[in-house]
Amino acid sequence: MNITIVAGARPNFMKVAPIIKAIERVNKSEKIISFRLIHTGQHYDSKMSGNFFEELGIPEPNANLEAGGGTQAEQTAAIMVRFEKELMENRPQIVLVVGDVTSTMACSITAKKLNIEVVHIEAGIRSGDLSMPEEINRMVTDSITDHFFTTSEHANENLLKNGVPQNRIHFVGNTMIDTLMANYDRLKNPNISVNGKALEAKGYFTLTLHRPSNVDQENQFIEIMDAILDGTGDYPIVFPVHPRTAKLLENLNIKDPRLCFVEPLSYLEFNFLVKNSKGVITDSGGITEETTVMGIPCLTLRNNTERPETITVGTNELAGTDPDKIRAYLRQIVKGEWKEGSIPPLWDGKAADRIVASLLRIYVEKLSSVY
Numbered sequence: 001m002n003i004t005i006v007a008g009a010r011p012n013f014m015k016v017a018p019i020i021k022a023i024e025r026v027n028k029s030e031k032i033i034s035f036r037l038i039h040t041g042q043h044y045d046s047k048m049s050g051n052f053f054e055e056l057g058i059p060e061p062n063a064n065l066e067a068g069g070g071t072q073a074e075q076t077a078a079i080m081v082r083f084e085k086e087l088m089e090n091r092p093q094i095v096l097v098v099g100d101v102t103s104t105m106a107c108s109i110t111a112k113k114l115n116i117e118v119v120h121i122e123a124g125i126r127s128g129d130l131s132m133p134e135e136i137n138r139m140v141t142d143s144i145t146d147h148f149f150t151t152s153e154h155a156n157e158n159l160l161k162n163g164v165p166q167n168r169i170h171f172v173g174n175t176m177i178d179t180l181m182a183n184y185d186r187l188k189n190p191n192i193s194v195n196g197k198a199l200e201a202k203g204y205f206t207l208t209l210h211r212p213s214n215v216d217q218e219n220q221f222i223e224i225m226d227a228i229l230d231g232t233g234d235y236p237i238v239f240p241v242h243p244r245t246a247k248l249l250e251n252l253n254i255k256d257p258r259l260c261f262v263e264p265l266s267y268l269e270f271n272f273l274v275k276n277s278k279g280v281i282t283d284s285g286g287i288t289e290e291t292t293v294m295g296i297p298c299l300t301l302r303n304n305t306e307r308p309e310t311i312t313v314g315t316n317e318l319a320g321t322d323p324d325k326i327r328a329y330l331r332q333i334v335k336g337e338w339k340e341g342s343i344p345p346l347w348d349g350k351a352a353d354r355i356v357a358s359l360l361r362i363y364v365e366k367l368s369s370v371y
Contacts, residue, residue: 001363003035004092004111007061008042008079008103010052011176011286014267015098015121017056018178018352026356033356036090040079040103041066055267056179062090072102072133079106087114093363094119097141098175100306105137112144121175121355123148124155125306131213138306147362149355152309152344172354173346176286177293180271181349187272194236194260201276205232205330210242211283213321214301218252220321224301225254227323228281231330234258235278240265279333288316293347297338299329315341 003023007016016037023033039061053060063086067078079102087095087110095111097104098121108118120141127135142148148164150156151174159169192199207228215221228237236258241249243264265273274280274290279297282288285307291298292314303320310316315338319325332338346354 001033001094001359002092003033003094003096003359004087004090005035005037005096006040006083006103006107007037007098008040008107009099009101012098012101012103013052013056013058014179014286015175016096017058018175018182019096019121019355020058021182022352022356025353026360032360036062036092038062038083038086038107039064040083040107041068042075042079042101042103052267056183067103075102076106079103080110083107083110084114087111087116092116094359096121098122100125100134100138100141102133102137105140108141108144117146118144119147119149119359120145121149122151122155124150124159124169125152126155126158127304127306129304132211135306147358149358151347151351152307154308170355170358171346172358173348173351174289174344175351175355176289177347178349178352179267180290180293183268183271186268187275188266188268189272190262190265190269192238192260192262192273194238195257199236199238199276202278204236204238204278205333206273206277206280206282207237207239208242208280208282208284208287209239209301210245211302214283215245215248218248221248222252222254223323224321224326225259227326228330229256229258231327231334232258233331233334235334236260237281238262238273240270240273279330279338281330288314289347291315292341293343295341297333299326299333301326309344313342313344315339 005016007013023035026032041064065082067082094117096119097108111118123142129135148159148169150171156169156171209215238260240262275294277296280291281299283301288298288300288307288310292310298316300316300318301321317329319329
């Protein structure tokens with residue numbers, strides 16, 4: 001079986017790493033699966049992607065399409081043109097895409113136009129918010145996918161409602177959690193200090209913000225930051241700043257002795273920070289999955305989520321962008337009054353093994369029927 005695995009942005013690397021390792025385990029006795037790892041270059045900032053291959057123990061990509069930068073349309077077009085050339089020179093049986101970034105959608109379309117089957121890892125999740133580019137990427141990708149590998153029963157239900165046959169939906173769990181569990185004992189202290197004082201476990205909050213709906217409007221961004229500072233009491237707030245957000249912060253005068261801006265951290269450093277936080281404030285979906293498994297209180301500054309299990313089962317809550325709600329939720333965390341939460345089904349560190357076993361069952365049988 002011959003697979004092309006696509007990774008384009010930081011979250012993708014976390015999701016493909018355990019799949020590559022599961023393939024390597026299967027190949028130990030006999031090489032059954034061959035693969036090419038393609039980095040589209042969608043995240044072209046080395047701080048966002050450069051050290052992931054070494055940190056996560058996966059091989060360097062067979063090719064980097066270097067399609068970073070530009071508008072959404074320009075980046076989509078660049079990925080499609082360069083990925084088409086890659087597929088024509090190295091045609092696989094399957095193209096495997098993960099998540100919901102531009103690369104996911106662009107590479108799926110390109111593969112299907114060349115009559116190559118598409119497998120989507122993390123299929124079926126939906127926020128219902130078409131203002132999010134990721135939601136469009138999910139919908140388009142799932143409309144042309146051949147086999148759907150899901151992280152939750154919610155995702156299964158979404159696909160069934162869209163008319164996807166049950167036998168093409170495979171509930172396997174969450175490869176993001178595979179990576180977290182595999183590296184839990186390797187997490188690395190970033191040695192951050194605030195005002196000359198080292199951070200203490202459960203003695204600070206971690207903050208990440210990057211969505212345009214939160215950071216593009218200056219007044220709203222300032223109101224959100226004021227509410228966060230007000231609601232977190234005397235706790236320091238560590239803010240690893242996304243490159244996009246960093247540019248916006250340059251124009252704002254948001255300063256406070258408790259607020260510590262740091263550059264993007266490596267995977268092992270960032271999750272050390274999360275693991276030892278009093279609470280996490282974010283507008284990222286993936287982080288809510290990690291906080292759920294680690295049992296860390298998490299407040300999401302969005303009005304919707306494509307990962308409802310992190311709320312119904314896990315430690316996450318939605319606050320939207322209402323400053324009063326943000327303050328009230330944060331004060332609950334400060335007082336130690338947050339819900340306990342638990343871990344969703346199949347988030348057990350074995351999703352990648354289930355994915356590879358399913359691929360072998362599906363595609364080896366398909367080959368047998370042809371020959």
